[in-house]
Amino acid sequence: AEPVRLKDYKAPDYLIDAVDLDVKLHATATRIVSRLSIRPNPHGRRDAALVLDGDGLNARRITLDGEAIDLDKALLSPDQLTLAAPPQRPFALEIETEIDPSANTRLMGLYRSGSAYCTQCEPEGFRRITYFLDRPDVLSVYTVRIEADRSEAPLLLSNGNLIEAGDLEGGKRHYAVWRDPFPKPSYLFALVGGDLGSVHDEFITKSGRKVALGIHVEHGKEPHAAYAMDALKRSMAWDETAFGREYDLDVFNIVAVSDFNMGAMENKGLNIFNDKYVLASPATATDADYAHIEAVIAHEYFHNWTGNRITCRDWFQLCLKEGLTVFRDHEFSSDMRSRAVHRIADVRALRAAQFPEDAGPLAHNVRPETYHEINNFYTATIYEKGAEVIRMLKVLIGEAAFARGMNLYFDRYDGTAATIEDFISCFAEAANRDLTAFSRWYHQSGTPLVEANGAYDAAARTFTLEFRQFSKPTPGQDHKEPFVIPIALGLVGRDGDLPLKVGAQNGASALEISRAVFELSAPSRKITFLDVPSRPVPSLLRGFSAPVRLDYPASEADLITLIAHDSDSFNRWQAAQTYASRLLLRSVANIRAGGEARHDQGFIDALGVVLNKSSDPAYTAQMITLPSEADIARDMGEDVDPDAIHAARDALRQAIGKSLAAGLLSAYARHAENGPYSPDAEAAGRRALRNAALDLYCAGEPVEGARLAARQFEAADTMTNEIAALGALAQRAGSLREGALDTFYRRHAAEALVIDKWFALQAMIPETDTLERIQKLMRHAAFSLQNPNRVRSLIGAFATGNQTRFNAPDGSGYDFVAGVVLDLDQKNPQVAARLLAAFKSWRSLEAKRRGLAEAALRRIAAEGALSADVKDIVERSLG
Ligand code: B3K
Numbered sequence: 096a097e098p099v100r101l102k103d104y105k106a107p108d109y110l111i112d113a114v115d116l117d118v119k120l121h122a123t124a125t126r127i128v129s130r131l132s133i134r135p136n137p138h139g140r141r142d143a144a145l146v147l148d149g150d151g152l153n154a155r156r157i158t159l160d161g162e163a164i165d166l167d168k169a170l171l172s173p174d175q176l177t178l179a180a181p182p183q184r185p186f187a188l189e190i191e192t193e194i195d196p197s198a199n200t201r202l203m204g205l206y207r208s209g210s211a212y213c214t215q216c217e218p219e220g221f222r223r224i225t226y227f228l229d230r231p232d233v234l235s236v237y238t239v240r241i242e243a244d245r246s247e248a249p250l251l252l253s254n255g256n257l258i259e260a261g262d263l264e265g266g267k268r269h270y271a272v273w274r275d276p277f278p279k280p281s282y283l284f285a286l287v288g289g290d291l292g293s294v295h296d297e298f299i300t301k302s303g304r305k306v307a308l309g310i311h312v313e314h315g316k317e318p319h320a321a322y323a324m325d326a327l328k329r330s331m332a333w334d335e336t337a338f339g340r341e342y343d344l345d346v347f348n349i350v351a352v353s354d355f356n357m358g359a360m361e362n363k364g365l366n367i368f369n370d371k372y373v374l375a376s377p378a379t380a381t382d383a384d385y386a387h388i389e390a391v392i393a394h395e396y397f398h399n400w401t402g403n404r405i406t407c408r409d410w411f412q413l414c415l416k417e418g419l420t421v422f423r424d425h426e427f428s429s430d431m432r433s434r435a436v437h438r439i440a441d442v443r444a445l446r447a448a449q450f451p452e453d454a455g456p457l458a459h460n461v462r463p464e465t466y467h468e469i470n471n472f473y474t475a476t477i478y479e480k481g482a483e484v485i486r487m488l489k490v491l492i493g494e495a496a497f498a499r500g501m502n503l504y505f506d507r508y509d510g511t512a513a514t515i516e517d518f519i520s521c522f523a524e525a526a527n528r529d530l531t532a533f534s535r536w537y538h539q540s541g542t543p544l545v546e547a548n549g550a551y552d553a554a555a556r557t558f559t560l561e562f563r564q565f566s567k568p569t570p571g572q573d574h575k576e577p578f579v580i581p582i583a584l585g586l587v588g589r590d591g592d593l594p595l596k597v598g599a600q601n602g603a604s605a606l607e608i609s610r611a612v613f614e615l616s617a618p619s620r621k622i623t624f625l626d627v628p629s630r631p632v633p634s635l636l637r638g639f640s641a642p643v644r645l646d647y648p649a650s651e652a653d654l655i656t657l658i659a660h661d662s663d664s665f666n667r668w669q670a671a672q673t674y675a676s677r678l679l680l681r682s683v684a685n686i687r688a689g690g691e692a693r694h695d696q697g698f699i700d701a702l703g704v705v706l707n708k709s710s711d712p713a714y715t716a717q718m719i720t721l722p723s724e725a726d727i728a729r730d731m732g733e734d735v736d737p738d739a740i741h742a743a744r745d746a747l748r749q750a751i752g753k754s755l756a757a758g759l760l761s762a763y764a765r766h767a768e769n770g771p772y773s774p775d776a777e778a779a780g781r782r783a784l785r786n787a788a789l790d791l792y793c794a795g796e797p798v799e800g801a802r803l804a805a806r807q808f809e810a811a812d813t814m815t816n817e818i819a820a821l822g823a824l825a826q827r828a829g830s831l832r833e834g835a836l837d838t839f840y841r842r843h844a845a846e847a848l849v850i851d852k853w854f855a856l857q858a859m860i861p862e863t864d865t866l867e868r869i870q871k872l873m874r875h876a877a878f879s880l881q882n883p884n885r886v887r888s889l890i891g892a893f894a895t896g897n898q899t900r901f902n903a904p905d906g907s908g909y910d911f912v913a914g915v916v917l918d919l920d921q922k923n924p925q926v927a928a929r930l931l932a933a934f935k936s937w938r939s940l941e942a943k944r945r946g947l948a949e950a951a952l953r954r955i956a957a958e959g960a961l962s963a964d965v966k967d968i969v970e971r972s973l974g
């Protein structure tokens with residue numbers, strides 16, 4: 096099939112001003128009557144055919160202004176309804192469809208999760224409910240009447256405000272009518288029917304309007320929704336103060352379901368969530384889970400302005416709402432928690448998920464120009480890199496201009512379907528600056544490499560920094576224009592930051608220096624600092640001011656200086672990571688040459704100092720956590736041998752654990768629980784450090800460590816401490832581990848979200864019999880290929896979290912995942928395609944594994960009946 100292309104965009108020929116839906120819920124035969132108020136678009140083509148999208152539909156009846164249309168004459172197929180010559184004036188089209196929600200295993204359109212009915216329409220699910228102009232630039236006002244058996248679905252929800260409800264057939268059945276006054280695209284439509292437990296609260300907006308809040312969960316889980324409700328209220332208040340955005344309807348509902356393809360969905364006034372991002376209690380959710388709930392609740396809520404009030408003209412503009420909304424939720428979480436720690440976590444996540452995407456065959460622009468299957472573009476590039484681009488924009492133009500640009504965007508584009516160009520133009524205007532070159536971040540894929548060099552001239556007391564940027568070719572892009580890269584920097588001396596002073600001949604503007612943000616907008620650029628009393632250590636890319644790879648030949652002594660003295664907390668952490676990564680890369684080379692891992696007491700001692708100072712436990716936990724195996728593989732870039740990486744990392748962990756055993760034990764003891772449970776950042780930080788210390792201690796002192804972990808496992812009354820202890824115990828094969836896994840299962844068998852953790856932990860054991868264990872777990876009564884969370888926890892965790900076993904030298908990991916992808920593709924193509932994307936770094940592997948991974952991909956490609964989703968990923972992966 097031909098791809099969809101951005102350059103082919105045309106305004107719709109018809110508009111749909113109003114949609115009246117009448118939905119009679121039934122497990123296998125739900126009836127939908129859709130009444131559409133259609134008119135020709137003055138900006139469209141006159142006399143064009145009206146082509147409505149469908150996906151597996153069957154129309155039972157169609158009328159135009161009340162007159163029945165002969166179904167044979169309306170060019171009707173499961174995927175399309177065409178009126179060859181529709182009236183060139185406003186008219187009403189009524190379509191009746193019947194669908195089977197129970198048979199919907201793709202979880203797109205109307206489907207069932209447990210006994211509840213729910214919908215997912217983004218991006219193209221509405222066409223699985225009724226024929227429609229299913230594109231985001233067609234905005235309509237929806238009125239939705241839902242009817243159902245009261246016993247099956249006492250709760251009936253849709254977007255907007257409830258305007259009517261009542262009984263039918265003496266109370267056996269009932270109905271509800273919802274009306275959403277805000278015109279919206281079909282992808283934001285939602286409907287829920289079910290028997291759920293509800294938690295209610297209210298929020299008073301800054302202008303004094305009262306909003307009824309509801310969170311609807313499985314019966315019995317109501318207390319587990321308290322944190323989500325709290326996060327929702329904090330999100331609503333924060334958007335008013337941070338962005339001046341107030342909520343606009345009388346109600347805001349959140350429904351949690353257990354079968355969901357992704358995290359959550361921002362449907363207007365009716366967010367539908369994967370229950371993983373709603374339900375939390377200290378005994379079932381980790382601190383990381385709490386943080387994710389807070390972030391996802393905020394993210395979906397913030398979409399009300401960035402996504403819903405201002406939506407996307409077409410799906411190429413997806414980052415317009417996603418990048419911006421991720422940027423907003425990062426800012427929110429940073430304000431709620433520690434900004435420094437949050438930045439480190441965000442950058443770790445960006446590097447783990449987005450950098451490999453940008454470095455491999457699936458690389459694409461933040462604003463793509465073509466796609467075969469839009470579902471495959473809900474990626475780390477669109478979301479996380481999209482957010483980084485906005486963050487850079489703020490660094491470049493400054494906070495005040497950024498705020499003016501945001502307000503301009505909200506004022507000018509409210510109620511419209513906008514583009515990236517619209518968005519950028521607001522900031523160009525607010526900052527009075529040409530942003531054409533900056534916009535290349537949207538149009539060029541790949542992670543730029545910045546090479547920096549510094550030279551100190553003792554006689555002249557000057558320090559010169561020279562920067563060069565390089566961009567490798569990416570799919571479809573052989574040559575790239577230079578990026579505009581903001582490099583926040585400082586010079587660190589023995590007593591901390593030195594004042595920055597430059598001469599006029601430098602070319603660096605006074606503004607750049609006063610803000611300490613150097614703009615690398617050419618292939619190379621130099622800057623000379625004056626009055627530098629002694630050789631400084633440059634601290635570059637502070638706060639990770641741009642999503643690039645930075646290469647600066649700092650000496651080990653320089654890195655130790657930065658770890659100890661850099662005023663930028665991100666770069667103190669980065670210096671420790673850089674040091675570790677360097678060590679590990681050398682060890683990997685040694686191991687592959689038949690030698691041993693490298694030791695470096697200087698590095699270990701530096702970590703020891705950090706550990707003993709530890710005034711900020713959450714930050715210290717980040718400092719002592721080594722780069723992951725995937726991080727090291729990424730730093731290598733090519734000829735990757737995951738076994739050598741694992742051995743090198745393991746050896747360093749052992750060396751740290753042995754050498755710092757006393758310090759780790761004392762940090763462990765100092766950060767014991769000291770009061771009633773709180774999920775806040777301070778308490779979570781203490782647990783994070785305690786558990787990071789336990790992990791390293793176990794690596795260095797396996798016998799003593801296992802004893803300590805077992806004690807923590809027995810005594811734990813929080814999931815954070817329980818799963819950390821289980822993870823530590825899982826490091827060593829044997830009856831202690833197997834016993835603990837059994838105990839854990841028995842303790843939590845009733846909590847699906849906790850059992851997900853049990854599956855994931857086992858999937859990540861780096862031992863040769865793990866694949867066998869997984870195959871056995873797939874036959875476990877609690878496993879199901881139907882439930883996306885389960886698939887992600889067992890198979891997804893294996894493919895992305897178990898580097899050595901997924902990349903087993905005999906290819907068994909690849910074959911296994913490929914087999915699951917093919918099975919799953921029959922049921923849920925979206926989740927199958929997502930799983931297949933785990934192969935995205937196959938080209939960077941050493942030759943033997945590369946050959947085996949390619950063979951597995953080729954076997955998939957050779958299958959006859961692939962979904963569009965899987966076909967697209969496999970073809971691009973091999974392309
Ligand atoms: N907008 C949804 C994602 C929809 C994904 C469809 N495959 C969630 C979010 O980003 O908020």
Ligand code: ZN
Binds near residue numbers: 417
């Ligand atoms: Zn989003």
